[in-house]
Each structure stands twice: as structure tokens, then as C-alpha cells.
Amino acid sequence: MSDGERRDIGSKLSFDRSRPGRTAVTLPDCDVPLAAMPPPSLLRDDLPLPEMSQPEIVRYFTNLACLNYSVDTGFYPLGSCTMKYNPKLHEDLARLPGFAQAHPLQPAETVQGALALMHDLQSFLAEITGMEATSLGPAAGAHGELTSILMIRAFLESRGESRRTVLVPDSAHGTNLASVSTAGFRALSIASDARGNTDLAALAEALDDDVAALMLTLPNTLGLFDQNIVEISAIVHAKGAQLYCDGANLNALLGQAKIGDLGFDVVQMNLHKTFSTPHGGGGPGAGPVAVKGHLAPFLPSPVVARDAGKGYLVEEPERSIGKMGAFHGNFGVMVRAYAYIRSLGVAGLREVSENAVLNANY
Secondary structure (H helix, E strand, O other): OOHHHHHHHHHOOHHHHOOOOOOOOOOOOOOOOOOOOOOHHHHOOOOOOOOOOHHHHHHHHHHHHHOOOOOOOOOOOOOHHHOOOOOHHHHHHHOOHHHHOOOOOOOHHHOHHHHHHHHHHHHHHHHHHOOOEEEOOOOOHHHHHHHHHHHHHHHHHHOOOOOOEEEEEOOOOOHHHHHHHHOOOEEEEEOEOOOOOEOHHHHHHHOOOOEEEEEEEOOOOOOOOOOOHHHHHHHHHHOOOEEEEEEOOHHHOOOOOOHHHHOOOEEEEOHHHHOOOOOOOOOOOOOOEEEOHHHHHHOOEOEEEEEOOOEEEEEOOOOOOOEOOOOOOOHHHHHHHHHHHHHHHHHHHHHHHHHHHHHHHO
16 A cells, blocks of 8 residues: 555544444344334434444544654654653553552451552652652642642641741742742742852842742753852852752752752652653553652651551651542552552662753753
């Protein structure tokens, strides 16, 4: 078949392919008594649906799918948050009956394998980011942002502080502003300097006793790693504020730098951007948050702990901000992320970041 003929087949509508009497299904003989059919008007017999064989329907929708641009068929020119591979094997793992058919209300002793996976994933993410504790509860990136700001608010209030301003660089993700407002804070934009970094002079001028936190996307939406991050951390903490990292571009840092070592107090991650779940298409996502020790008591539940006598348990931290969603978060996304991390290992994760940065620059 020539390319021209293929294009012609791909361009025909289903109605153009229709032939009277063709059908896509063959039903078995009825093994129950026949019942009277509803009036034709209720069945919409007059609706001119196309009549096609099963192979024709499969070819038709396959051809339509090939018109979409996808990571399977071509280069995908988006930011570093999307420059990763989603192994289809991990889709199979997430569909294993013990994972896919588990119910969140089952007794803990009947889902020890699932809880062990969550417990280990918490540890993996804390290690990768250089943090001390993790909650897998938030359902996506912006949800993790909001969770982080709510934890910061609870932490400051526990110290008797009522700060009400959050600084957001103009190179941050736009959702940061919505998260700040939803958490009851006032957002104040900080300009970038001529090199695309946070303007240190503008930051120092804006920092006062009313500032609760600085929300920094690293690398930022310009694709740049802020060269002044250590100095920024010192300036922010000297004023008693917290430093939040939007980890949407974490692919660029995997194995290269630990966010906690750079001075951040909390980071939100997007498992669906960095750890194996396909990005887009309606989700679902997952936006875990990892924190330094002083914020750990405020993590949202659930947090999975291990007890020598009772196995794995779901716990609520001492001063938790509560649940950010139903049950345990998007568990299927966690399975994929766990499989991705275990299959790649330390060296593989570092290579992911090297390829992500190369692809983003390309």
C-alpha cells in the first residue's frame, strides 16, 4: 500500500467507511427467555450510526491515535519536568491484583505489602531530596504546594508567630500564587536579576518580620539553577522565615544535588513528572512533600511507620495538619514511582537528570 493510500484511509470518516449490514460483534446465542424489545423510538433506530467490522474499527481508531503527537512517536519539547521515560512495565506492576484491588479500608495486617512499599518510598524520597520525613498524601503538584504552605503556617503558629506574607519570585510556577492565597497568605512578587536568578537586593528589601516563607522553584521556570541559593537560604532563615522548594523540575537535580543540603525546609515533588507515571492526559498525579525534622510533626496523614511488633502501620503525626485528601493518596502512582526508583538505582537516577538537562537544552 502506498503512502497516499494510507493517508486516504486515515482521512476517511467512520461514516465514509460504513457499509450496510456490517457489524463489529457476534453475540452468543441467548440462554435466557427473550423479552419484548422497547419501542423503536426509544432505541433511536433512526440514528445513522456507521456500520463497520471489528478490524475496520480498530484500524480507524489506531489511525486517529497516530495523528496525536506522543513520547512514543517523536521528540517531546517540554521542560525538564517532563523529560523522563515512563516504562510500560511499571503499568503492569501497578495492575498486579495485590495492588490494584487493595481497598484503603482494609485492616493494616491484610495490606502489609502495600504499606511496606509506601514506607520504603517515603524513605527513598527523603534520601533523594536530603530531607528527614515524607508524606505521600498530596494528590498532585499544586496540592503539594498548598500542603507545604499549610505546614509552614502551622509551624509558625506553634511558635506564636502570625506572619502573613509569602514571597514568590517572578520565575516561579504560577500555581504558587494560588497556593499562597488559598492558605490565607498575601503573595509578594520578587523580581529576577539580569541573569535570571532571584534578585538578592530585592529579596533582602522585602524580607521583614511578616514574611513566613520564600517559595522558590529550582531550577526555575527559565530553566536556570539559581546560583545564589546558599546565600538566599541564609538570608531567609536569618529573618526567621522558611524556604520552600517547588520540585516540579526535580528531574534536573536527581543525583546531582540534594534539596535539603541547599538549605530548603520543605519540598513538594511530582511523582507523575519525575518518577514514571505518564504526565498529562488527565492524571492521576501525586505530589508528596518531604521536610526537615522541625516540620515533620506537621506532615499530613497518612504517614506509614514500622513497628517491630505490629508491622507497618498508618499513623498521623503528632501535630498533623490533617488529611489533604481521601484515604492514602494515589497509590497506583506510588507503585510506579517505587518501581522506577528500584529499577534505576543511584547511578540510574543520576543518568536520568543528565539526560533530562540534555534534552531540555536540545
